[in-house]
Amino acid sequence: MAFAFHEGERAVQARAGEAAMAVRNASVITDTVIAGARAFIEKQVMVATATRSTDGQLWASVLSGPPGFLRSPEGRAIEIQLGVGRRQADDPFWQGLAAGSSAGLLFVELATRRRYRVNGQVEHLDGEMVRLGIAEAYPNCPKYIQRRHPRADPSALTVVPSSASRGHELDAASMALLAAADTLFMASGAPGSELDASHRGGPPGFIQLLDARRLRVPDYVGNSMFNTMGNLALDPACGLVVPDFNSGRLLHLSGRASLHWDMPDPLGLTGGTQRFWEFEVHEWLLRDAASGLAWEYLDASPFLPEAAV
Numbered sequence: 001m002a003f004a005f006h007e008g009e010r011a012v013q014a015r016a017g018e019a020a021m022a023v024r025n026a027s028v029i030t031d032t033v034i035a036g037a038r039a040f041i042e043k044q045v046m047v048a049t050a051t052r053s054t055d056g057q058l059w060a061s062v063l064s065g066p067p068g069f070l071r072s073p074e075g076r077a078i079e080i081q082l083g084v085g086r087r088q089a090d091d092p093f094w095q096g097l098a099a100g101s102s103a104g105l106l107f108v109e110l111a112t113r114r115r116y117r118v119n120g121q122v123e124h125l126d127g128e129m130v131r132l133g134i135a136e137a138y139p140n141c142p143k144y145i146q147r148r149h150p151r152a153d154p155s156a157l158t159v160v161p162s163s164a165s166r167g168h169e170l171d172a173a174s175m176a177l178l179a180a181a182d183t184l185f186m187a188s189g190a191p192g193s194e195l196d197a198s199h200r201g202g203p204p205g206f207i208q209l210l211d212a213r214r215l216r217v218p219d220y221v222g223n224s225m226f227n228t229m230g231n232l233a234l235d236p237a238c239g240l241v242v243p244d245f246n247s248g249r250l251l252h253l254s255g256r257a258s259l260h261w262d263m264p265d266p267l268g269l270t271g272g273t274q275r276f277w278e279f280e281v282h283e284w285l286l287r288d289a290a291s292g293l294a295w296e297y298l299d300a301s302p303f304l305p306e307a308a309v
Contacts, residue, residue, distance in 0.1 A: 003026050003029040003030075003136070005022065005026065005225070005230065006190050006192075006193050006230065006234070007190075007234065008190050008229075008230035008231060008232070008233035008234035009022070009190075009225065009226055009227060009229075009230030009231075009233075010230070011230070011233055012226040012229045012230045012233055012259070013224065013225070013226050013230070015261065016224075016226065016273075016275075018224040018226070021224035022224045022225045022226065025223050025224055025225055026225060028138045028139060029136055029137070029138040030136075030137055030138065031134055031135060031136065031137065032075040032076055032134060032137060033072040033075040033076075033078070033116075033118065033134065033137050034075070034137075035075070037072075037116050037137070037139070038071075038072045038073075038075060040107065040109070040114065040116060041070050041071065041072050041078070041107050041116065042067065042068055042070060042071055042072075043067050043109070044067070044070050044107050044108075044109060045064055045065060045066065045067060045069075045150065045154035045157070045293065046062055046063065046064045046065075046108065046291070046293065047062070047063050047070055047080070047105050047106065047107050047108075048060065048061070048062050048105070048106040048108060048185035048197045048199065048241070049061045049062070049063060049093045049103060049104065049105055049106075049187070049197055050103060050104035050105075050186075050187030050188070050189070050195040050196055050197035050239070051092065051093055051096065051097060051101070051102075051103050051104075051187070051195065052096060052101065052102065052189070052195065053092060053095050053096040053254075054095070054096040055096075056237075057237070057239070057254045057282070057283070058187045058188065058189065058195070058237050058238050058239040058254060059092035059093070059095075059187060059239040059241075059252055059254050060092075060185045060186055060187035060197060060239040060240055060241040060252065061091055061092050061093040061241050061250070061252060062185065062241055062243060062250055062290075062291055063080065063082065063091075063093060064154075064157060064291045064292050064293050065081075065082055065086065065154075065157060066154055066155045066157050067154060067155060068081070069081045069082060070107065072134075075134075076133070076134060077120075077123060077131050077132060077133050077134060078105060078118055078120070078131070078132040078134065079129055079130070079131050079132075080129060080130040080131075080132070081128065081129045082129070082130075083127060083128045083129075084127045084128075088162055088287070088290065090162065090164045090285070090287055091287070091290070092239075092252055092254075092285065097122060097125060097130070098122065098125060099122050099123065099124065099125055100121060100122060101121065101122050102119075102120070102121055102122075102189065102194055102195045103119075103120065103121070103122060103132055103195055104117070104118070104119045104187065104189070104194065104195040104196045104197035105117070105118045105119070105132065105197055106118075106140075106185065106197040106198060106199060108145065108199060110145060110146070110147060110148040110149065110295065111147055111148065111149040111298065112142075112147075113142035113145040113147060113301070114139075114142060115139070115140045115142070115145070115199060116137070116138070116139050116140065117136075117137070117138055117139075117140055117196070117197065117198070118132070118134055118136070118137045119134075119135050119136045119137075119194035119195060119196060120132045120133045120134045120135040120136070120194065121133050121135065135194050136194055140198075140199070140223065141222070141223050142301075142303075143201075143220070143221075143222065143301065143303040144199070144200065144201035144202060144220060144301045144303055144304065145183075145199065145201055145301055146182050146183060146201055146297065146298075146299070146300050146301055147297075147298035147299050147300075147301075148245055148295040148296060148297055148298055149295065149296055149298065150293050150294070150295055150296075151293075151294045151295060151296050152293075152294070154293065157292050157293065162287045162288050162289045162290045163287075163288045163289075164285060164286065164287045164288070165285075165286050166283065166284060166285045166286070167283075167284055168213070168281065168282065168283055168284070169212040169213055169281070170209075170212045170213065170281060170284060173286060174251050174284055174286050175209055175212075177242060177244050177249065177251050177286070178207050178209060178215065178242060178251065179204075179205060179207070179209060180204050180205075180244075181204065181206075181207055181242045181243075181244075182201060182202060182203060182204050182206065182300070183199070183200075183201050183242070183243060183245070184199075184200050184201075184207065184217075184240050184241065184242045185197060185198065185199055185200075185240070185241050185243075186198045186199075186200060186228055186238060186239070186240050187238055187239040187240075187241075188227075188228050188231035188232055188235075188237075188238045188239075188257075189231055189235065189237075190230065190231045190233075190234040190235055191234060191235055193231070196227050196228055196231060198227065198228045200217060201301060201304075202217075202218065202220075202304060203300065203304055206218060206269075207242070210278070212281075213280060213281045214278060214279065214280055214281070215253075215278065215279040215281070216276050216277070216278045216279075217276065217277055217278075217279070218265075218269045218270040218271070218273075218275070218276055218305075219259070219270060219273055219275035219276060219277055220270065220271045220273060220303075220305065221271060221272070221273060229259055229277070232257050232258070232259060232277070233259070236256040236257055236258060237255075237256055238254075238255070238256065238257045238279070239252065239253065239254045239255075240252070240253040240279065241253070243291065245294070245295040245297070246294060246295070247288070247289070247294065248288075248289045248290060248291045248292060248293060248294055249286065249287065249288050249289065249290060249291075250286075250287045250290040250291060251284065251285075251286050251287075252284065252285040252286075252287070253279065253281050253283075253284045253285075254281075254282055254283045254284075255279055255280045255281045255282040255283070256279070256280050256282070257277050257278065257279045257280070258277065258278050259275065259276075259277045260275065260276045260277065260278060261274070261275055262274050263275065263276050268305055268306070269305070270305070271304075271305030272305070
């Protein structure tokens with residue numbers, strides 16, 4: 001498959017001075033899951049997702065299940081084997097999902113800092129599974145992932161009924177979760193292109209609370225492709241999900257983001273890029289015990305900017 005960056009990605013790559021590197025790195029993008037990655041996917045107990053609800057909002061989520069609930073038998077599609085009894089009705093992933101809809105998936109193995117991204121369209125959806133036809137598949141670098149592993153055996157993972165709260169201005173509980181977070185996942189998509197699920201990590205506090213409806217996050221050096229930032233250059237609509245790895249809570253945020261260049265950064269929070277992105281909350285949803293997994297922290301990414309740590 002010949003891969004081409006869209007207009008937003010090319011514009012951001014050029015402004016960052018990384019267009020040539022982006023073209024070189026894009027050689028890993030294909031429309032199938034390579035054999036080695038299929039085995040990797042089948043081992044995973046969680047996947048970050050990007051979907052669009054029926055009202056047009058973008059949402060990010062995290063699905064969890066025992067090893068084997070995610071599969072790519074032939075490398076042409078991804079199967080998510082979660083029956084109706086294992087689906088939580090308040091999870092944004094399931095709301096508006098239908099045959100033909102777009103979705104982005106990010107498989108992350110926190111303990112080894114490996115990740116693999118797949119984008120595509122829903123080919124099949126029934127009471128037992130979802131099958132996503134693959135448009136783009138490629139590995140991502142291990143940067144900025146904090147290492148963790150599940151505290152309990154994921155094979156015994158059970159569905160725990162969750163309670164949820166929601167609003168338009170962040171409350172005390174959601175602000176406290178954000179202030180302590182070192183990981184988020186982001187949903188974005190350019191008009192006419194695939195949806196992307198991406199990862200952002202940093203030291204606790206890297207998500208700065210500007211007020212009850214605005215966040216600021218540093219943009220570190222990445223893989224030069226600027227898929228997420230390129231999407232936002234054309235469509236600022238996006239979604240975030242911020243996990244509480246201790247309790248299993250998930251904080252979902254839907255809104256709009258903007259990229260800020262050449263910003264003063266006297267504390268070195270960006271690691272030298274002087275780029276931040278700001279997120280305006282339109283709606284938030286806090287789901288208690290949503291993931292069904294609790295994780296043990298191992299160590300921080302060695303790639304985090306020293307000043308940020």
